[in-house]
Amino acid sequence: MEPWQKAEIPGPVKAVLITRPEVVAVLIKRAKRPLFVVGTEALKEEGGKPLDYAVRIAKAGKVPVVATAQMAMELKKRGLQPAARMAMVEICSRLTDPKWSLHGDGQPHDLVLMLGLGPYYMEWLMGSGLKSFAPHLRTISLNRFYQPHCSWSFPNLSAEEWYKNLEKIAEELEK
Amino acid sequence: MGSKLRIRADELQLPWLKAKGFELSLGRVAREWEEEEGPTPMPDIASLREWDKRLLKRYKPFYLPFCDLCCLCTFGKCDLSKGKRGACGIDMGGQLSRIVLLSCCIGASTHCGHARHMLDELIEKYGRDYPLDVGGENVYLEAPIIRLVTGIKPRTLGDLEDVLDYCETELVHLLSCVHTGQEGDNLDFESKVFHAGMIDHVVMEVADIAQVSAFGFPKADPEAHLVELGMGVIDSSKPVILVIGHNVPPAIGVADYLAKAGLEDKVEVCGICCTAIDLSRYSRKAKIVGPISFQLRFVRSGVADVIMVDEQCIRTDILQEAQKVNAVLITTHYKNLQGLPDRTKDPVDQIVEDLVEGKLPGAAILDPEKAGEVAVKVAMQIAPKRRKMGLIPTEERLMEESRRCTSCFSCVRSCPNTLPIPEALAEAGRGNLKPLSDLYEPCVGCGKCEQEGVCPVGIKPHTLIVGAHRREIAEEKFKMRTGRGAIQDIEIRRVGQPIVMGEIPGVVAFVGCSNFPGSWKEVARMAEEFARRKYIICTTGCSAMAIGMYRDENGQSLYETYPGVFDAGGIVNCGSCVSNSHIAGAAIKIASIFAKRRLRANYEEIADYIHNRVGAVGVAWGAYSQKASSIASGFWRLGIPVIVGPHGSKYRRALLGRKEDREVWKVIDARTGKEAYVGPVPEHLFFMAETVEEAMVAIPKLCMRASDTTKGRSIKLNHYIDLHRRLFGDLPDDLHLFVRTVADIPVTMKEEVMAFLKEKGWKEFENPNPDPTLVPRLIRVKEG
Ligand code: SF4
Ligand code: SF4
Ligand code: SF4
Numbered sequence: 027m028e029p030w031q032k033a034e035i036p037g038p039v040k041a042v043l044i045t046r047p048e049v050v051a052v053l054i055k056r057a058k059r060p061l062f063v064v065g066t067e068a069l070k071e072e073g074g075k076p077l078d079y080a081v082r083i084a085k086a087g088k089v090p091v092v093a094t095a096q097m098a099m100e101l102k103k104r105g106l107q108p109a110a111r112m113a114m115v116e117i118c119s120r121l122t123d124p125k126w127s128l129h130g131d132g133q134p135h136d137l138v139l140m141l142g143l144g145p146y147y148m149e150w151l152m153g154s155g156l157k158s159f160a161p162h163l164r165t166i167s168l169n170r171f172y173q174p175h176c177s178w179s180f181p182n183l184s185a186e187e188w189y190k191n192l193e194k195i196a197e198e199l200e201k
Numbered sequence: 202m203g204s205k206l207r208i209r210a211d212e213l214q215l216p217w218l219k220a221k222g223f224e225l226s227l228g229r230v231a232r233e234w235e236e237e238e239g240p241t242p243m244p245d246i247a248s249l250r251e252w253d254k255r256l257l258k259r260y261k262p263f264y265l266p267f268c269d270l271c272c273l274c275t276f277g278k279c280d281l282s283k284g285k286r287g288a289c290g291i292d293m294g295g296q297l298s299r300i301v302l303l304s305c306c307i308g309a310s311t312h313c314g315h316a317r318h319m320l321d322e323l324i325e326k327y328g329r330d331y332p333l334d335v336g337g338e339n340v341y342l343e344a345p346i347i348r349l350v351t352g353i354k355p356r357t358l359g360d361l362e363d364v365l366d367y368c369e370t371e372l373v374h375l376l377s378c379v380h381t382g383q384e385g386d387n388l389d390f391e392s393k394v395f396h397a398g399m400i401d402h403v404v405m406e407v408a409d410i411a412q413v414s415a416f417g418f419p420k421a422d423p424e425a426h427l428v429e430l431g432m433g434v435i436d437s438s439k440p441v442i443l444v445i446g447h448n449v450p451p452a453i454g455v456a457d458y459l460a461k462a463g464l465e466d467k468v469e470v471c472g473i474c475c476t477a478i479d480l481s482r483y484s485r486k487a488k489i490v491g492p493i494s495f496q497l498r499f500v501r502s503g504v505a506d507v508i509m510v511d512e513q514c515i516r517t518d519i520l521q522e523a524q525k526v527n528a529v530l531i532t533t534h535y536k537n538l539q540g541l542p543d544r545t546k547d548p549v550d551q552i553v554e555d556l557v558e559g560k561l562p563g564a565a566i567l568d569p570e571k572a573g574e575v576a577v578k579v580a581m582q583i584a585p586k587r588r589k590m591g592l593i594p595t596e597e598r599l600m601e602e603s604r605r606c607t608s609c610f611s612c613v614r615s616c617p618n619t620l621p622i623p624e625a626l627a628e629a630g631r632g633n634l635k636p637l638s639d640l641y642e643p644c645v646g647c648g649k650c651e652q653e654g655v656c657p658v659g660i661k662p663h664t665l666i667v668g669a670h671r672r673e674i675a676e677e678k679f680k681m682r683t684g685r686g687a688i689q690d691i692e693i694r695r696v697g698q699p700i701v702m703g704e705i706p707g708v709v710a711f712v713g714c715s716n717f718p719g720s721w722k723e724v725a726r727m728a729e730e731f732a733r734r735k736y737i738i739c740t741t742g743c744s745a746m747a748i749g750m751y752r753d754e755n756g757q758s759l760y761e762t763y764p765g766v767f768d769a770g771g772i773v774n775c776g777s778c779v780s781n782s783h784i785a786g787a788a789i790k791i792a793s794i795f796a797k798r799r800l801r802a803n804y805e806e807i808a809d810y811i812h813n814r815v816g817a818v819g820v821a822w823g824a825y826s827q828k829a830s831s832i833a834s835g836f837w838r839l840g841i842p843v844i845v846g847p848h849g850s851k852y853r854r855a856l857l858g859r860k861e862d863r864e865v866w867k868v869i870d871a872r873t874g875k876e877a878y879v880g881p882v883p884e885h886l887f888f889m890a891e892t893v894e895e896a897m898v899a900i901p902k903l904c905m906r907a908s909d910t911t912k913g914r915s916i917k918l919n920h921y922i923d924l925h926r927r928l929f930g931d932l933p934d935d936l937h938l939f940v941r942t943v944a945d946i947p948v949t950m951k952e953e954v955m956a957f958l959k960e961k962g963w964k965e966f967e968n969p970n971p972d973p974t975l976v977p978r979l980i981r982v983k984e985g
Contacts, residue, residue, distance in 0.1 A: 032614045037269025039282045066892050095895040099930030111934060113899075115855045115889050119263035145619060145718065148891065151265035151850045158266055158293045161283055 027181050030171030031146055039157065041167070041179035047191040050166060050178070051198030054087040057137035059127060062089040063117055064097055064108075065149075067169070068142025071185065074100065079192035080141045080168075081106045086199035089139065090128055092117045097142070114143060118152045122159040134162050140176070141168040149173055168192065234354045239803025242352030243367045246374055246396050249838070252805045253392035255975045256812070256840060259865045260856040260886040262391060264297040267853065271296050274381040289381050298390030299379055301830065301854050305394050306376045308831030309401035311513060312779060313372055314536070315448050316408035317365050320358060322450055322569070323415045329359025333414045336421030339689040345789040345800065346406045346782055350399060352802030358415070361407045368400050368407075375400075391856075398834025399804070405832070406782035413686045416453060418482035423692075423766040423773070425685040428481040430489045430749045430758075431677035436469050437504045440584035442576050443528075444472040445496060445519070446511035447778060449479035451533035451566075454573025455509065456484040468580055473499065474514055475742055475777030481683045482776060489681060491750065492715035492743030494646040494823075498667045501526060503591025507580040509572065512536045513778075514714070514826060520563060527587055529556050529579050530563030533572045541565045553578045592664055596634065599668040603629035603637070605658050612650035612662045617848070618643050618718060622650065622662045629669060637669035642720035645823075681749030682760040684741070684776020688787040690794055692767040696737065697795025701814045703913015705769045706920055707904030708737045710784045713821030713829045715743040718847045723893045724822050725751030728772060729759055730897065734920055735769040736904070739784045743823065745774045781832050785839060788815045805976055812840020813868065813973040816904035816917070818883070819843040820896060824852075833887065842883045842903045844896050849889050856886035860938055868907055870971035874980040877971040879907040880938045894928040902939075907973035911944035919947040922954070937961040941969035 027043060029036065044050055054060055062084045068077040077097075081104045084091045090109035093101050098111040109128055110117075120126045124134045138156070143149035149167065153175030156165050167173035170188045172181050180191060241248050269282035271291065279287030286292045291299070323331070333355055335343040342348075344355050347364050355361050375397050378384045384393065412418060419425035435441060444452040452472060459465045471488040472480050473496050480487040490499050493514050500508065500519070503526040510519060512534045520539045523530040532539050544552045544564040549571060555561050556579045566572040594602065603626040612622045620643060625636040649655070650662040667674070699705040709731050711724055724747040732738050740748055749758050763772040767787065775783040792810040793800040800807065811817070819836050821829055824845050830852055833843040837856065845852070858865065860881035867876045882905040890896035901920040909917060918939060925933045937958055940946055942965050946954045974980070 030614060031619075032611075035268055037282060038280050039269055095890070095892045096929050102930065111929065113888070113895055114891050115263060115850070115857060119261070119855065119857050120859070122263065144891075145847050147617070148847045148850050148889070151267070151853070154267065154269075155263060155265040158269070158282055158284075159264065 027172050029174055030182055034147070034150060036154070036174035040174040041172070041176045044178050044180050044191070047194035048198050050168070050195045053137060053166065053178070054089060054139070054199060059133060059135045060087065060089045060137040060139065061128060061135045062091045062139040062141070063094065063114070063143060064091055064101065065094045065114060065140070065142040065144055066097055067144030068097070069100055075189065076142060076192065077101070078104060079189070079196055082196040083139070083192070083199060086196060092128070094143070114148060114152055118155055121156060121163060124162050136163065138163060138165045139168055140165065143169065146171060150175060236799060236801045238352050238801050239799055239806070241804050242802035244350065244804060246371065246393055249396070249804055250392050252808060252976070253395045253838065254388065256837070256886065257388050257391055259858050261859070262294070262298065262387060263855040263857055264294055265850055265853045265855070266293060266297055267851070276381065291385055294387035295385050295390065297853050298387040298394065299384070301852065302375065302390050302394045302397060303379050304827045304852065305397035305401070305831040305834045306372060306379065307827035308829070309397045309404065310372050310376070311828055312401055312408065312831070313365065313368050313404040315512065315779070316404045316411070317369070318534070319408055319448060319450065320361055320365065320411050323411055324358050324362070327358065327415055329357060329362070331358045331415060333357060333410055334420065335410050335413055335687050336689055339691060340421050340687050341690050342790055342794060343687070344406055344410055345786040345793065346402050348800050349789055349802070349804055349807055350403050358411060361411055364403060364407055368404050371396065371400050394834050395838035398831050398836070399838045401831035402782055402785050402835035405779040406786065408779040409686065409776065409782055412449065412479065416483050418479070418776070419683065419685050421687040421689045422685050423764065423771070425482070425683045425765060425774070426485055427680045427760060428487070428489055428683045430491070430679040430681040430746060432490055432495065432499060432502070432674050433677040434488050435471050435490065435504055439467060439469040440580035441469045441471065441505045442507045442509060442580050443490070443499065443505035444470070444476050444480060444509045444511070445474060445515050447475040447513040448511040448534060449476050449483070450569040451509060451511050451572045452476050452480040453483055454569040454571070455576050456480065456487065456573070457570065458573040458577050462577070464577065468577055476511055478684050478742065478745065478777045489746060492721065492746045494715040497522065497646045497648050497663065500528070501592040501664065501667070503528070506584045506587055507531060507576045509533060509576050510537060513828070524562050526591055529583065531572055531576055532563065532565045533567060533569060535567060538565045539563070543567065545571065549574050549578065553582065557582045593671060594664065594668045596668070599665045600629055600632060602660055602665060603627070606630070606660055607658060609657060611655050611657065615649045615652065615655050617645060617647060617649065620644060626660070626662070626665070629665070634669040637666055638673065640666045641670035641673070642722065643717070645716055677750070679749050679751070680758045680761055681746060682765050682774045684774055684780050685765055686776060686780065687783045688767045688773070688790065690790065693787065693790045693794045696768055697791045699769070700791060700816060701795065701908055703816060703906065703909035703917055706734065706736055706816065706901065706917045708739060708787070708815070708817040709900055709904070710739040710817065710819045711744040711748060711822065712741050712781055712784070712819055712832065713744055713824035714826055715747060715823045716825035716848045717747070717823040719893070721747035721823070722751050724748055725759060727820065727822070727893065727897060727900070729753060731900065732759065732763045732770050732772055737767060737769060738763070738772045739775060739787070740772065741775050741780050741784070742778045747823070748772065778828060778832070785835060788817050788839060788841065791815050806979060808839045809974050809976050809979065812975070814906050814908040815841070816906045816909070817841050818900055818903040820900065821849065822846040822896065824849050837886050842886050842888065844888050844890055844899055844903065846896070847889060847891055854887070855889055857888065858884045858886070860884050860935055868971060868973035868975060869977060869980060870968060871974045871979050871981050872972045874982060877968040877973070878966060879971065879973060880941065880966070882906050882939070898924050898928055905939060907971065910970070911942060914939070914941065914945040915947045918945060919950070922947065922950055932957055937963040941966040
C-alpha cells in the first residue's frame with residue numbers, strides 16, 4: 027500500500043491495514059484507556075459527514091474526545107461534549123509522556139483514534155512522532171487515506187468505501 | 202572591543218616585497234564606547250548554554266520525523282524507529298535535533314554569505330570607512346543585535362567585517378557539530394540551534410544596516426513610500442526586466458543604468474521576493490509582482506523579456522522556464538550560475554549581441570553594474586522582436602484541456618495543499634471556470650502537479666488554474682509600503698512602557714515565505730484583525746507582500762489604511778528577509794532604551810528581560826525555507842514565541858510548554874529572590890497551528906507575559922477571550938491559569954469569568970506581580 031501523498035516514504039515500520047472494520051470496534055472495546063483526537067479535516071467533506079461518524083463512534087465506544095482547533099464547537103453542535111480542546115501538537119506531545127493522561131491519574135492512554143487530523147502531512151508527522159516517542163501507545167487512523175505511521179490504518183479509499191467502513195465501526199460499537 | 206586594523210591592496214610593491222592581493226591584519230584596535238562590557242562578548246557555542254537550558258526546561262522539543270530512517274552517512278541507512286539507535290549511536294531525538302540544526306546552519310550561512318558578499322562589494326565601492334547611517338538622529342542605537350551579541354559598536358562598513366569574522370567562525374563550528382559522531386544529546390543540539398539562530402540575527406543586521414547606509418534606503422522612516430504591487434500593475438507594453446532573489450546590487454545595477462541613460466520611463470523593472478522589496482527601497486519606479494509563490498506563474502505569463510536572478514529562493518529550473526517563453530536569463534552570483542557561461546569580463550556590446558541573437562539562452566555576469574547595463578540593453582532590443590507569448594492558455598483551450606482529465610487524482614496526490622483539481626477540471630470542462638479559478642489563491646505555485654509523469658494524459662493543472670484566473674490577474678493592483686528599516690529610538694521610548702505593562706497587548710510579526718496552507722489573504726486578515734485590536738504589526742518579505750495583496754472594506758490596501766509607525770495599530774513593513782533583524786532589534790531596544798538594561802555583550806539578561814516582559818510573537822504562516830527556520834530560532838533564543846502554519850510541522854520539531862505543569866512556570870522575583878508562580882506565559886516557543894482560527898487564538902495568548910500589570914493583563918485577556926469565543930465558540934478552558942487576581946479580569950466579562958473560575962477552584966496567585974527573571978544572578982536582594 028502506498029501513502030496518499032506521493033513523496034511520502036515512511037520507513038520499515040508501517041501500519042497494519044484495516045481490511046475488516048469490525049477489528050477496529052474490537053480494538054476500541056478492548057482498550058482500557060482509549061482517546062479520540064478529532065481534527066478539522068473531518069468537516070471538509072460532505073458537510074461534515076466524517077464528523078458525524080466520529081461522534082457516533084466516540085459515543086458508542088465511550089471514548090473521550092480531544093478536539094483540535096475550532097472543532098469543539100462543531101462537536102458540541104452535534105451533541106458531543108469533548109473532554110478537552112487542544113492543538114494537534116499539544117495533545118500529541120502530551121501523549122508521548124507515559125505518565126500523562128486526560129484523566130490526570132498518571133496512567134497513560136493505550137489507544138488513540140484519529141479522525142480529521144490534517145492536512146495529510148500534519149497527520150503524517152503526528153503519527154510518526156507518536157510512533158517514535160510513544161512506544162506505550164497504539165494508534166488508529168480513521169482517515170480516508172493510508173497513514174503508515176499509525177499502528178492501523180485504512181488503505182486509500184473512495185469516499186463511499188470510507189463511509190461504509192466508518193458506518194460498520196459505529197454499528198459494531200452501537201450493538 | 203574594537204576592530205582589526207586591516208590593510209588591503211590589490212598590488213603591493215615595496216623595495217623588498219612584491220605581492221598581489223595583499224592583505225594584512227594586525228589584531229584589534231581598541232575602540233571603546235561608554236557602555237561597560239557585559240559577560241558574553243562574542244559568545245562561543247557553549248557560552249549561553251545555561252540560558253538555553255532554562256528555556257528548554259520550559260519548552261520541550263516534540264520531534265516529528267518524516268520517516269524512520271537516517272541516511273546521512275555510509276554507515277547507514279539506519280532504522281531509528283521505536284527507540285533504536287543508528288550505527289553511530291544517535292537516537293531519533295538526537296537525529297531530529299541535528300536536522301533542525303542543519304536547517305538553521307543552512308539558513309544562517311545563507312544570510313551570512315549574503316551579508317559578506319554585499320559588504321565586500323560595498324567596501325570596494327565606498328571604502329571601509331564609509332559611515333553607517335541607519336536613521337540619523339532618530340536611531341542612536343543603530344545595531345542592537347550586533348552590540349548585544351558581539352560587544353562591538355559598529356561605526357563604519359569596515360567594522361562590520363569584524364562582526365562577520367566572528368559569525369563565520371561560529372557557523373563553521375556549528376555545522377561541524379552535525380558531522381557523524383559529534384554531538385549526541387538532543388538538548389545540546391537544541392542549544393546549538395539557538396546559537397545558529399542568534400548568529401543569523403547578527404548577520405541579517407549586518408546585511409541590512411550596510412545596505413540601508415550605502416544605498417540610501419528609507420532610514421527608519423514610518424512614512425516610507427508606497428509601491429505598486431501585483432501582476433496587474435506591470436506594464437507589458439514596455440520592455441520588462443524581472444529580478445528575483447535576495448541580494449539586491451545587480452537589480453540596483455539595472456536601476457542605476459536606466460537612470461544614467463535616461464530610460465527610466467521606457468523600461469519596466471519589477472521583482473519577486475526580497476530583491477523586489479529591496480529594489481523598491483532604492484527606486485520609486487520599481488514594482489513588485491508578488492511573493493515567491495508567484496514565480497512560476499509570472500515567468501510563464503511571458504511578460505518578462507529579461508529575467509535577472511541573484512541568490513536564494515529562485516527556482517532552480519529557472520533557465521528551462523525562461524527558455525519556454527523565450528526570455529533571456531542573466532545570473533549574477535557565483536552561488537547560482539545555472540550552467541551559464543561566465544561573461545563578466547567580456548565587453549557589454551558583445552554579450553548583448555550574443556543574447557539578442559539567441560546564441561546563448563543567458564549569461565552569468567558577476568559584476569552588478571555590467572549585469573544591469575546588459576539587462577537593459579537586451580530587454581530594449583528583444584522586446585519588440587519577442588512575441589510576449591506566454592504559456593497561459595485561453596479559456597477555450599483550457600476548457601478543452603480540462604475535458605481530457607480522467608480523474609485519476611495523481612495531481613492531487615502530488616499537490617502539497619491537496620487541491621481538488623479533478624473536480625475543478627470537470628466543472629471547467631462543462632464551461633464553469635469558477636472552481637478552477639478559485640484554486641488560484643491556495644495554489645502555492647510549486648508546479649509539482651505538472652512534473653514529468655504526474656498526469657498520465659499530460660494535463661498541466663497549475664497552468665490551467667492560472668488561465669482560469671486570467672481576468673482577475675489583470676486586476677491584481679495593490680499598494681505596499683516599502684521597507685522602512687529600523688525602528689526609531691523615539692518610537693521605542695513611546696511604546697516601551699505600554700508594551701512591558703501589557704497595555705499595548707502585543708507586537709505581532711508576520712514574517713516568512715508564501716508556503717501558505719490556504720489563500721495568502723489569511724495573513725492579511727490576521728494582520729487586519731490585530732491592527733484593529735491595536736497590537737503593533739510588523740512584517741517583512743513575502744508576508745509583507747501578502748498583507749499588501751488584499752483590499753479592506755474601504756477598497757484600500759492595509760498599508761493605506763494603517764500607519765507605518767511602530768505604535769498601537771500600526772502596520773510596520775521593515776523590509777526584506779534580512780530586515781527581520783529590526784523586529785528582534787526593536788525588542789532588544791525596549792530592554793535597552795526603555796528599561797535601561799545594559800546592552801553590550803549582555804545577551805542572557807536582555808533575553809531574560811524580553812522573554813518575561815515584551816509581549817511579542819512571530820507568525821510565519823507560510824514559512825518554507827531554511828532561512829525561515831534560522832530566523833525563528835533567533836527569536837527563540839530571545840524567548841520570543843513563533844507560530845507557523847501547518848506546513849511548518851515539516852520543520853520536524855515543536856517547542857512546547859505544558860501549561861498544567863506548575864513547576865516550570867515559576868520565575869524568580871528579582872526583588873526578593875523568592876520563586877513566584879506566574880502561569881504559562883508565554884505557553885509555547887514554537888507552535889504549529891492547524892488552521893488560521895487556531896493561530897488567531899494563539900496570538901493573544903502567546904503575547905501574555907509575567908510582567909503584565911493588571912490593566913495590561915486584563916486587556917490581553919479581553920482579546921484572548923473575545924477571539925476564543927468568536928472562533929472556538931466558548932470561553933477558554935485555561936483561563937484560570939492566566940487570571941492572577943480578580944483585577945486581571947476584563948470588566949465586561951467579570952461575572953462569566955468569575956463563575957468559570959469558581960468552577961475550576963481558582964485561587965488568586967500568591968505573588969501576582971513579581972519582578973520576573975529566570976536567571977538567579979539577576980536577583981537584586983538575596984534571600985535572608
Ligand atoms: S549518521 Fe548515524 S544514524 Fe545516520 S546513517 Fe550514519 S550511522 Fe546511521
Ligand atoms: S502548483 Fe498549485 S495546484 Fe499544482 S501542485 Fe503546486 S500547489 Fe498544487
Ligand atoms: S493527474 Fe491529470 S488526469 Fe489525473 S486527475 Fe490530475 S489532471 Fe486529471
